[in-house]
Amino acid sequence: MIIKPFLREAFIPLPVTFISTISKKGVRNIAPWSCVMPVLRPLDLICAASAKKRDTLDNIRETGQFVLNLPGTHLADKVIPTARKNSPEVDEFEVAGLDEKPSNTIQAPGIAECYAWMECKLYREYEEEKYVLIVGKVLRLEVSDDVLRPDGSLDVEKAKPLMMTGSKKGMNFCTVTDLGKHEPFSAMFPGDKDPFATRYDS
Numbered sequence: 001m002i003i004k005p006f007l008r009e010a011f012i013p014l015p016v017t018f019i020s021t022i023s024k025k026g027v028r029n030i031a032p033w034s035c036v037m038p039v040l041r042p043l044d045l046i047c048a049a050s051a052k053k054r055d056t057l058d059n060i061r062e063t064g065q066f067v068l069n070l071p072g073t074h075l076a077d078k079v080i081p082t083a084r085k086n087s088p089e090v091d092e093f094e095v096a097g098l099d100e101k102p103s104n105t106i107q108a109p110g111i112a113e114c115y116a117w118m119e120c121k122l123y124r125e126y127e128e129e130k131y132v133l134i135v136g137k138v139l140r141l142e143v144s145d146d147v148l149r150p151d152g153s154l155d156v157e158k159a160k161p162l163m164m165t166g167s168k169k170g171m172n173f174c175t176v177t178d179l180g181k182h183e184p185f186s187a188m189f190p191g192d193k194d195p196f197a198t199r200y201d202s
């Protein structure tokens with residue numbers, strides 16, 4: 001089947017994240033955000049694509065801060081309440097019935113019910129006619145101990161990351177399955193030497 005090019009995202013299962021911000025007046029905002037990617041390994045940058053008219057974008061521009069929160073499937077019911085257009089004066093933690101997790105490095109709070117939190121400061125933005133690419137520098141990354149395996153990797157069966165695929169009519173929510181297959185990064189490199197190996201030493 002040949003599909004219209006603009007439906008490209010429907011065939012890439014996307015994470016459903018929540019970006020939480022505060023306005024310069026101090027109003028808390030939450031929005032679901034799926035067009036998100038880390039900028040290469042082992043950098044500490046994260047890129048989020050934004051439409052032009054977003055309170056989230058305004059808040060990030062005004063304060064230079066945001067939290068990228070990672071929800072489990074139990075928060076699927078919070079997607080639509082936070083995706084609906086609300087006035088910038090409305091506290092979206094209250095709208096969605098979500099609790100605040102105070103941040104350590106920035107003023108914008110995270111969402112307590114999520115399993116991981118990236119406190120970010122605005123690093124750069126790239127503006128085009130129809131979109132803005134926001135690049136954030138992750139200042140602090142915290143993950144709930146409950147979803148970590150002994151080796152520090154994510155136990156996806158416990159975290160149940162909220163994800164979605166698109167369709168012509170809307171979003172199909174899903175999560176991921178662990179295949180139980182592991183390959184070291186070093187397997188990609190000549191001599192089995194990962195050039196970034198020392199970055200992972202604590």
Ligand SMILES: Cc1cc2nc3c(=O)[nH]c(=O)nc-3n(C[C@H](O)[C@H](O)[C@H](O)COP(=O)(O)O)c2cc1C
Binds near residue numbers: 030032053084
């Ligand atoms: C699952 C999901 C993912 C979304 N991803 C994005 C995204 O990546 N970029 C974007 O600009 N809007 C995205 N949106 C739309 C915004 O969440 C929505 O417009 C929201 O009202 C923006 O809130 P704000 O004006 O408070 O920032 C997404 C919506 C949903 C439901």
